Amino acid sequence: AELPSEERRYLSLPHGAKTVFHVKGRVRFEGGEFPRGTLNVNARAADPAIPVSQVSIDAENAFELQNTVGGLRVIRVTPLPKGWWLKSVASAGRDITNHALDLTDGLVDVDVIVSRKMSTIRGVVDGGGSELPADTVIVAFSDDPSQWVPASTVVARVWPEEDASFAVEGLRGGNYFVAAVENPTRAVMRLSAAALHSLRPNASRVSVKESETIDVTIPLVRIDER
Numbered sequence: 001a002e003l004p005s006e007e008r009r010y011l012s013l014p015h016g017a018k019t020v021f022h023v024k025g026r027v028r029f030e031g032g033e034f035p036r037g038t039l040n041v042n043a044r045a046a047d048p049a050i051p052v053s054q055v056s057i058d059a060e061n062a063f064e065l066q067n068t069v070g071g072l073r074v075i076r077v078t079p080l081p082k083g084w085w086l087k088s089v090a091s092a093g094r095d096i097t098n099h100a101l102d103l104t105d106g107l108v109d110v111d112v113i114v115s116r117k118m119s120t121i122r123g124v125v126d127g128g129g130s131e132l133p134a135d136t137v138i139v140a141f142s143d144d145p146s147q148w149v150p151a152s153t154v155v156a157r158v159w160p161e162e163d164a165s166f167a168v169e170g171l172r173g174g175n176y177f178v179a180a181v182e183n184p185t186r187a188v189m190r191l192s193a194a195a196l197h198s199l200r201p202n203a204s205r206v207s208v209k210e211s212e213t214i215d216v217t218i219p220l221v222r223i224d225e226r
Contacts, residue, residue, distance in 0.1 A: 021065075021066070021103045021104050021106045022064060022065065022066045022106040022107075022108075023041075023043060023063075023065040023066075023075065023107045023108075023110060024062075024063070024065075024106075024107070024108050024109070024110065025041075025062070025063060025091070025107070025108070025109060025110025025111060026057075026060075026061050026062045026110075026111065026112070027039065027041065027057050027061045027062075027063065027077065027112045027113075027114060028111065028112065028113050028114070029061075029113075029114050029115070030087065030113055030114070030115035030116065030117055031115050031116030031117040032116050037081070038056050038079075039056065039077060039078075039080075039114075040054045040055065040057075040077065041054060041055060041056075041057060041063040041065065041075065041077050041112065042054030042055075042065075042076050042077070042078060043065055043073040043074070043076075043103060044073055044074050044075075044076050044150060045072065045073050045150075046071070046072045046100050046149065047071065047072075048150070050071060053065055054078075071102065071103075071104075072100040072101065072102055073100060073101065073102075073103050074089075074096075074097075074098070074099070074100050074101075074149055074150065074151060075089045075110065075112065076151050077114060080114065083116055084114055084115070085114070085116075085118045085153070085169075085170035086112070086113075086114055086153055087113040087114065087115035087117075087118065087172065088111075088112070088172075089110065089113075090110070090111045091107045091108070091109060091110045092108075092109060097172075098146075098147035098148075098149050098152045098153060099146075099147075100149045100150075117210075117211040118169065118170045118171060118211065119171040119172060119173050119208045119209065119210060119211060119212050119213070119214075120168065120169045120170075120171065120208075120212075120213040120214070121140055121167070121168045121171065121178055121206060121208055121213075121214055121216060122165075122166070122167045122213055122216070123165070123166060123167075123215055123216035123217055123218060124163075124164050124165050124166070124216075124217050124218075125138070125164045125166065125180040125217075125218055125219075125220055126217055126218065126219050126220065127164060127220050128220070131164075132160060132164050132180075132182075132220065133182045133183065135182065136159070136180055136181065136182050136220065137157055137158075137159060137180075137181050137184050137188070137189070138157065138158045138159065138160055138166045138168065138178065138179070138180050139155075139156070139157050139178070139179050139181060139184075139188065139196070139199060139203075140155070140157075140158075140168040140176050140178045141156070141177050141196050141199075142154035142155065142174055142175070142177075143174075143175040143176060143177060144174075144175075145193065145196070145197070148191075148193045148196055153171070153172055154171060154172055154174060154176070155191050155196070156168050156170070156171065157189070157191060160180065166180075171208065172210070173209045173210035173211070174207070174208065175205065175206070175207050176205070176206050176208065177196075177199065177200055177203035177204070177205055177206075178203060178204050178205075178206055178216065178218055179199045179202060179203035179204070179218065179221050180218050180219065180220050180221060181199065181221050181222075181223060182220055182221065182222045182223075183222055183223060184223065185223055188223065198223070199221070199223075202219075202221045203218075203221070204216060204218045204219070
């Protein structure tokens with residue numbers, strides 16, 4: 001069988017050589033003065049076995065990633081202090097925040113926005129008058145499956161408080177499914193695409209605007225399949 005083009009290209013390189021690509025851009029901050037400290041921009045592969053490539057931003061908040069093996073990757077920033085989130089990543093006017101791209105040809109003029117002005121889904125789990133099981137987890141995820149990439153900014157998992165309240169912070173505005181899952185499977189804990197698909201029929205649908213906080217009440221969902 002013919003090898004995929006990416007693998008053929010890699011095997012054709014001289015021994016020890018790696019595919020080189022460049023990703024250049026700048027980070028902007030929204031909603032206040034960003035705390036001083038090191039902030040890294042990284043290209044994270046969809047395959048967790050591939051090492052993350054990262055570089056620190058310079059004094060003018062610019063960055064340049066290079067000398068990295070190609071493949072499908074998303075651009076992320078770490079570490080982010082409490083109250084700050086990645087809002088968006090764009091290149092040439094295109095939103096690529098939650099799109100895994102083949103970076104072999106590189107990207108220029110990448111605009112990364114880190115913000116304190118994000119959306120929050122806040123609420124309470126209706127346990128039918130009983131205390132929530134200790135293993136209950138809250139999963140919020142976009143209604144657009146194409147954005148369910150690794151480290152997606154529109155897929156999140158949090159644990160409820162003892163009073164069954166919860167808050168999913170740092171979200172982008174949009175339409176979401178929200179589910180309180182008892183006895184979650186490993187796939188749910190990994191936030192795999194298959195698990196998110198399986199949660200949709202029993203999840204609550206909500207809509208949150210940019211920088212808005214909404215309050216919801218959601219039922220408890222049990223998944224028996226392992």
